Protein backbone atom coordinates (compact mmCIF):
# COMPACT_ATOMS: atom_id res chain seq x y z
CA UNK A 1 0.00 0.00 0.00
CA UNK A 2 1.09 3.58 -0.40
CA UNK A 3 2.91 5.59 2.24
CA UNK A 4 0.16 8.13 2.48
CA UNK A 5 -3.20 6.37 2.51
CA UNK A 6 -6.48 8.27 2.68
CA UNK A 7 -7.71 5.97 5.44
CA UNK A 8 -5.75 3.77 7.75
CA UNK A 9 -7.36 1.55 10.36
CA UNK A 10 -5.22 -0.23 12.94
CA UNK A 11 -6.23 -2.87 15.44
CA UNK A 12 -9.85 -1.77 15.40
CA UNK A 13 -12.17 -3.65 17.77
CA UNK A 14 -15.74 -3.13 18.93
CA UNK A 15 -17.66 -5.10 21.52
CA UNK A 16 -21.31 -4.57 22.38
CA UNK A 17 -21.27 -6.09 25.87
CA UNK A 18 -20.47 -9.78 25.26
CA UNK A 19 -20.77 -9.46 21.47
CA UNK A 20 -17.42 -9.13 19.78
CA UNK A 21 -18.62 -7.47 16.57
CA UNK A 22 -15.21 -6.37 15.25
CA UNK A 23 -11.89 -7.88 16.33
CA UNK A 24 -8.48 -6.42 15.59
CA UNK A 25 -9.22 -5.15 12.08
CA UNK A 26 -6.45 -3.36 10.17
CA UNK A 27 -6.39 -2.07 6.60
CA UNK A 28 -5.59 1.04 4.67
CA UNK A 29 -6.95 2.62 1.50
CA UNK A 30 -4.73 4.60 -0.88
CA UNK A 31 -6.17 7.80 -2.34
CA UNK A 32 -8.64 7.20 -5.15
CA UNK A 33 -8.86 3.46 -4.55
CA UNK A 34 -11.72 1.26 -3.42
CA UNK A 35 -11.33 -1.20 -0.56
CA UNK A 36 -14.07 -3.81 -0.28
CA UNK A 37 -15.23 -5.65 2.82
CA UNK A 38 -17.05 -8.87 2.06
CA UNK A 39 -18.45 -11.61 4.26
CA UNK A 40 -21.68 -13.20 5.42
CA UNK A 41 -24.32 -11.42 7.43
CA UNK A 42 -23.06 -10.82 10.97
CA UNK A 43 -19.37 -10.79 10.05
CA UNK A 44 -18.92 -7.20 11.27
CA UNK A 45 -18.88 -5.27 8.00
CA UNK A 46 -21.45 -2.62 8.97
CA UNK A 47 -19.93 -2.16 12.41
CA UNK A 48 -16.55 -1.54 10.75
CA UNK A 49 -18.19 1.09 8.50
CA UNK A 50 -19.85 2.75 11.48
CA UNK A 51 -16.56 2.78 13.36
CA UNK A 52 -14.79 4.42 10.42
CA UNK A 53 -17.56 7.04 10.24
CA UNK A 54 -17.28 7.49 14.03
CA UNK A 55 -20.98 6.74 14.41
CA UNK A 56 -19.88 4.29 17.11
CA UNK A 57 -16.86 4.50 19.39
CA UNK A 58 -14.21 1.78 19.07
CA UNK A 59 -13.40 -0.43 22.04
CA UNK A 60 -9.78 -0.42 20.85
CA UNK A 61 -7.69 0.60 17.88
CA UNK A 62 -7.14 3.74 15.84
CA UNK A 63 -8.44 5.36 12.66
CA UNK A 64 -6.39 7.81 10.69
CA UNK A 65 -8.16 9.80 7.97
CA UNK A 66 -6.34 12.26 5.70
CA UNK A 67 -3.33 11.79 7.95
CA UNK A 68 -5.18 12.77 11.15
CA UNK A 69 -6.01 10.49 14.05
CA UNK A 70 -9.79 10.72 14.38
CA UNK A 71 -9.72 9.86 18.09
CA UNK A 72 -7.66 12.96 18.80
CA UNK A 73 -10.16 15.36 17.23
CA UNK A 74 -12.54 17.57 19.19
CA UNK A 75 -16.26 17.15 18.47
CA UNK A 76 -16.08 20.30 16.38
CA UNK A 77 -13.11 19.14 14.30
CA UNK A 78 -14.77 15.76 13.86
CA UNK A 79 -17.89 17.46 12.50
CA UNK A 80 -15.74 19.47 10.09
CA UNK A 81 -13.95 16.29 9.01
CA UNK A 82 -17.31 14.70 8.13
CA UNK A 83 -17.50 17.00 5.12
CA UNK A 84 -14.71 14.91 3.63
CA UNK A 85 -16.21 11.50 4.45
CA UNK A 86 -19.76 10.90 3.29
CA UNK A 87 -21.88 7.77 3.28
CA UNK A 88 -24.30 5.83 1.16
CA UNK A 89 -26.50 3.22 2.85
CA UNK A 90 -28.43 0.18 1.74
CA UNK A 91 -31.89 1.61 2.00
CA UNK A 92 -32.17 4.94 0.20
CA UNK A 93 -35.77 5.29 1.33
CA UNK A 94 -34.75 5.06 4.96
CA UNK A 95 -31.75 7.32 4.57
CA UNK A 96 -33.53 10.12 2.65
CA UNK A 97 -35.78 12.42 4.65
CA UNK A 98 -39.28 11.92 3.17
CA UNK A 99 -40.26 15.49 4.03
CA UNK A 100 -37.35 17.08 2.19
CA UNK A 101 -37.52 17.83 -1.53
CA UNK A 102 -34.57 16.73 -3.66
CA UNK A 103 -33.44 20.36 -3.76
CA UNK A 104 -33.38 20.54 0.05
CA UNK A 105 -31.76 17.10 0.25
CA UNK A 106 -28.87 18.21 -1.97
CA UNK A 107 -28.50 21.69 -0.49
CA UNK A 108 -28.60 20.62 3.17
CA UNK A 109 -25.12 19.02 3.41
CA UNK A 110 -23.66 22.12 1.80
CA UNK A 111 -25.46 24.32 4.33
CA UNK A 112 -24.34 22.19 7.26
CA UNK A 113 -20.71 22.42 6.16
CA UNK A 114 -20.93 26.05 4.93
CA UNK A 115 -19.98 25.19 1.38
CA UNK A 116 -20.72 27.99 -1.14
CA UNK A 117 -23.30 30.76 -1.36
CA UNK A 118 -27.01 29.91 -1.71
CA UNK A 119 -26.70 30.42 -5.49
CA UNK A 120 -23.68 28.14 -5.70
CA UNK A 121 -25.42 25.53 -3.55
CA UNK A 122 -28.35 25.43 -5.94
CA UNK A 123 -26.05 25.22 -8.96
CA UNK A 124 -24.18 22.36 -7.29
CA UNK A 125 -27.52 20.59 -6.68
CA UNK A 126 -28.39 20.98 -10.37
CA UNK A 127 -24.99 19.73 -11.48
CA UNK A 128 -25.19 16.72 -9.15
CA UNK A 129 -28.60 15.76 -10.51
CA UNK A 130 -27.19 15.83 -14.03
CA UNK A 131 -24.22 13.74 -12.88
CA UNK A 132 -26.54 11.04 -11.60
CA UNK A 133 -28.68 11.29 -14.76
CA UNK A 134 -31.84 12.71 -13.21
CA UNK A 135 -33.72 15.61 -14.82
CA UNK A 136 -33.65 19.11 -13.33
CA UNK A 137 -37.40 18.79 -12.69
CA UNK A 138 -36.56 16.26 -9.98
CA UNK A 139 -35.43 19.14 -7.73
CA UNK A 140 -38.97 19.92 -6.61
CA UNK A 141 -40.04 16.35 -6.04
CA UNK A 142 -39.94 14.15 -2.93
CA UNK A 143 -38.29 10.75 -2.32
CA UNK A 144 -41.55 8.75 -2.53
CA UNK A 145 -42.04 9.94 -6.12
CA UNK A 146 -38.96 8.00 -7.26
CA UNK A 147 -38.11 4.35 -7.86
CA UNK A 148 -35.54 2.56 -5.64
CA UNK A 149 -32.77 3.03 -8.22
CA UNK A 150 -33.59 6.72 -8.61
CA UNK A 151 -33.64 7.19 -4.83
CA UNK A 152 -30.20 5.64 -4.61
CA UNK A 153 -29.04 8.06 -7.33
CA UNK A 154 -30.32 10.92 -5.15
CA UNK A 155 -28.47 9.45 -2.14
CA UNK A 156 -25.28 9.27 -4.24
CA UNK A 157 -25.74 12.88 -5.37
CA UNK A 158 -26.24 13.90 -1.73
CA UNK A 159 -23.06 12.07 -0.72
CA UNK A 160 -21.14 14.02 -3.37
CA UNK A 161 -22.64 17.40 -2.43
CA UNK A 162 -19.74 18.42 -0.18
CA UNK A 163 -17.16 17.14 -2.68
CA UNK A 164 -15.87 14.54 -0.17
CA UNK A 165 -12.51 12.83 -0.46
CA UNK A 166 -13.97 9.56 0.70
CA UNK A 167 -17.27 7.71 0.54
CA UNK A 168 -18.30 4.81 2.77
CA UNK A 169 -20.90 2.74 0.91
CA UNK A 170 -22.63 0.04 2.99
CA UNK A 171 -24.52 -2.44 0.78
CA UNK A 172 -25.50 0.37 -1.61
CA UNK A 173 -27.24 -1.86 -4.16
CA UNK A 174 -28.48 -4.84 -2.17
CA UNK A 175 -32.00 -3.40 -1.81
CA UNK A 176 -32.28 -2.83 -5.57
CA UNK A 177 -33.55 -5.10 -8.34
CA UNK A 178 -30.71 -6.93 -10.03
CA UNK A 179 -31.46 -5.12 -13.30
CA UNK A 180 -30.97 -1.76 -11.57
CA UNK A 181 -27.91 -2.79 -9.54
CA UNK A 182 -25.55 -2.72 -12.54
CA UNK A 183 -26.69 0.78 -13.53
CA UNK A 184 -26.08 2.14 -10.05
CA UNK A 185 -22.70 0.40 -9.75
CA UNK A 186 -21.62 1.73 -13.16
CA UNK A 187 -22.68 5.18 -12.08
CA UNK A 188 -20.70 4.92 -8.83
CA UNK A 189 -17.59 3.83 -10.72
CA UNK A 190 -17.92 6.63 -13.28
CA UNK A 191 -18.36 9.23 -10.57
CA UNK A 192 -15.43 7.85 -8.63
CA UNK A 193 -13.22 8.06 -11.73
CA UNK A 194 -14.35 11.59 -12.41
CA UNK A 195 -13.93 12.85 -8.84
CA UNK A 196 -11.02 10.66 -7.72
CA UNK A 197 -12.98 9.68 -4.60
CA UNK A 198 -11.59 7.04 -2.24
CA UNK A 199 -14.13 4.41 -1.25
CA UNK A 200 -14.80 1.88 1.49
CA UNK A 201 -17.29 -0.46 -0.11
CA UNK A 202 -19.26 -3.07 1.81
CA UNK A 203 -21.24 -5.93 0.34
CA UNK A 204 -22.08 -9.55 1.01
CA UNK A 205 -22.18 -10.04 -2.77
CA UNK A 206 -18.87 -11.26 -4.18
CA UNK A 207 -19.70 -10.22 -7.74
CA UNK A 208 -20.46 -6.68 -6.67
CA UNK A 209 -17.22 -6.45 -4.69
CA UNK A 210 -15.25 -7.90 -7.60
CA UNK A 211 -16.71 -5.28 -9.93
CA UNK A 212 -16.09 -2.33 -7.62
CA UNK A 213 -12.96 -2.94 -5.58
CA UNK A 214 -9.18 -2.74 -6.05
CA UNK A 215 -8.39 -4.46 -2.77
CA UNK A 216 -10.58 -6.74 -0.71
CA UNK A 217 -10.81 -7.78 2.92
CA UNK A 218 -12.75 -10.96 3.66
CA UNK A 219 -14.43 -10.78 7.08
CA UNK A 220 -15.47 -13.68 9.26
CA UNK A 221 -16.88 -13.27 12.78
CA UNK A 222 -15.45 -9.79 13.18
CA UNK A 223 -12.00 -10.43 11.73
CA UNK A 224 -10.38 -9.92 8.35
CA UNK A 225 -9.22 -13.48 7.65
CA UNK A 226 -7.81 -12.73 4.21
CA UNK A 227 -6.92 -9.58 2.39
CA UNK A 228 -5.34 -8.69 -0.91
CA UNK A 229 -5.66 -7.28 -4.41
CA UNK A 230 -8.88 -8.26 -6.17
CA UNK A 231 -7.28 -10.57 -8.72
CA UNK A 232 -5.45 -12.50 -6.01
CA UNK A 233 -8.54 -12.91 -3.85
CA UNK A 234 -10.62 -14.15 -6.77
CA UNK A 235 -7.87 -15.97 -8.64
CA UNK A 236 -5.86 -17.53 -5.82
CA UNK A 237 -7.84 -17.41 -2.56
CA UNK A 238 -5.68 -18.74 0.27
CA UNK A 239 -8.08 -18.94 3.21
CA UNK A 240 -10.59 -21.84 3.32
CA UNK A 241 -13.34 -19.32 4.15
CA UNK A 242 -12.62 -17.24 1.04
CA UNK A 243 -12.48 -20.44 -1.01
CA UNK A 244 -15.82 -21.61 0.39
CA UNK A 245 -17.46 -18.21 -0.14
CA UNK A 246 -16.34 -18.21 -3.77
CA UNK A 247 -17.51 -21.79 -4.28
CA UNK A 248 -20.89 -20.93 -2.72
CA UNK A 249 -21.46 -17.82 -4.83
CA UNK A 250 -24.49 -18.00 -7.14
CA UNK A 251 -23.56 -19.18 -10.62
CA UNK A 252 -20.43 -20.97 -9.40
CA UNK A 253 -20.20 -24.75 -9.55
CA UNK A 254 -18.71 -26.26 -6.44
CA UNK A 255 -15.68 -27.30 -8.54
CA UNK A 256 -12.86 -28.71 -6.50
CA UNK A 257 -13.62 -26.57 -3.47
CA UNK A 258 -15.92 -27.25 -0.58
CA UNK A 259 -18.98 -25.06 -0.40
CA UNK A 260 -19.83 -23.18 2.75
CA UNK A 261 -21.75 -25.32 5.22
CA UNK A 262 -23.71 -24.43 8.32
CA UNK A 263 -24.40 -21.09 9.93
CA UNK A 264 -21.92 -18.49 11.08
CA UNK A 265 -21.54 -18.96 14.89
CA UNK A 266 -22.82 -16.26 17.22
CA UNK A 267 -20.48 -13.37 17.92
CA UNK A 268 -21.36 -14.06 21.62
CA UNK A 269 -19.41 -17.31 21.49
CA UNK A 270 -16.53 -17.04 19.07
CA UNK A 271 -14.83 -20.48 18.73
CA UNK A 272 -11.37 -20.82 20.28
CA UNK A 273 -8.31 -20.75 18.03
CA UNK A 274 -9.35 -20.11 14.46
CA UNK A 275 -12.92 -18.78 14.45
CA UNK A 276 -13.65 -20.53 11.14
CA UNK A 277 -12.58 -23.99 12.29
CA UNK A 278 -16.12 -25.17 13.14
CA UNK A 279 -17.06 -24.87 9.46
CA UNK A 280 -13.67 -25.52 7.88
CA UNK A 281 -13.28 -28.75 5.86
CA UNK A 282 -9.51 -28.75 6.58
CA UNK A 283 -9.55 -28.12 10.35
CA UNK A 284 -7.02 -30.07 12.43
CA UNK A 285 -5.99 -30.11 16.12
CA UNK A 286 -3.96 -26.94 16.08
CA UNK A 287 -6.91 -24.90 14.75
CA UNK A 288 -8.82 -25.23 18.05
CA UNK A 289 -5.77 -24.67 20.21
CA UNK A 290 -4.08 -21.71 18.60
CA UNK A 291 -5.26 -18.65 16.78
CA UNK A 292 -3.50 -18.39 13.39
CA UNK A 293 -1.48 -15.23 12.80
CA UNK A 294 -2.07 -13.22 9.67
CA UNK A 295 0.84 -13.96 7.39
CA UNK A 296 2.07 -12.33 4.22
CA UNK A 297 1.88 -14.73 1.30
CA UNK A 298 3.24 -12.42 -1.38
CA UNK A 299 1.71 -10.13 -3.98
CA UNK A 300 0.11 -8.02 -1.24
CA UNK A 301 -2.01 -10.96 -0.09
CA UNK A 302 -2.33 -11.89 3.58
CA UNK A 303 -4.26 -14.68 5.25
CA UNK A 304 -4.65 -16.13 8.74
CA UNK A 305 -4.67 -19.94 8.46
CA UNK A 306 -2.52 -22.72 9.94
CA UNK A 307 -2.66 -24.54 6.61
CA UNK A 308 -0.30 -21.93 5.22
CA UNK A 309 2.33 -23.02 7.79
CA UNK A 310 1.70 -26.65 6.89
CA UNK A 311 2.09 -25.88 3.20
CA UNK A 312 5.33 -24.04 3.85
CA UNK A 313 6.72 -26.83 6.03
CA UNK A 314 5.90 -29.33 3.29
Ligand SMILES: Nc1ncnc2c1ncn2[C@@H]1O[C@H](COP(=O)(O)OP(=O)(O)OP(=O)(O)O)[C@@H](O)[C@H]1O
Pocket residue numbers: 016019020021039040041042043044045046047048204266267
Ligand atom coordinates in the same frame (compact mmCIF):
# COMPACT_ATOMS: atom_id res chain seq x y z
N1 LIG B 1 -25.65 -2.10 18.38
C1 LIG B 1 -25.41 -3.40 18.53
N2 LIG B 1 -25.64 -4.05 19.70
C2 LIG B 1 -25.38 -5.36 19.86
N3 LIG B 1 -24.87 -6.14 18.90
C3 LIG B 1 -24.60 -5.59 17.72
C4 LIG B 1 -24.86 -4.20 17.45
N4 LIG B 1 -24.48 -3.93 16.16
C5 LIG B 1 -24.04 -5.08 15.65
N5 LIG B 1 -24.10 -6.09 16.57
C6 LIG B 1 -23.67 -7.49 16.38
O1 LIG B 1 -22.36 -7.45 15.86
C7 LIG B 1 -22.17 -8.49 14.90
C8 LIG B 1 -21.71 -7.89 13.59
O2 LIG B 1 -22.80 -7.16 13.00
P1 LIG B 1 -22.67 -6.28 11.69
O3 LIG B 1 -24.01 -5.68 11.41
O4 LIG B 1 -21.51 -5.38 11.79
O5 LIG B 1 -22.36 -7.39 10.58
P2 LIG B 1 -22.54 -7.32 9.02
O6 LIG B 1 -21.44 -8.15 8.45
O7 LIG B 1 -22.63 -5.92 8.56
O8 LIG B 1 -23.90 -8.07 8.80
P3 LIG B 1 -25.24 -7.52 8.11
O9 LIG B 1 -24.95 -7.57 6.66
O10 LIG B 1 -26.27 -8.52 8.55
O11 LIG B 1 -25.46 -6.16 8.67
C9 LIG B 1 -23.47 -9.24 14.83
O12 LIG B 1 -23.38 -10.36 15.69
C10 LIG B 1 -24.49 -8.24 15.35
O13 LIG B 1 -25.58 -8.89 15.92
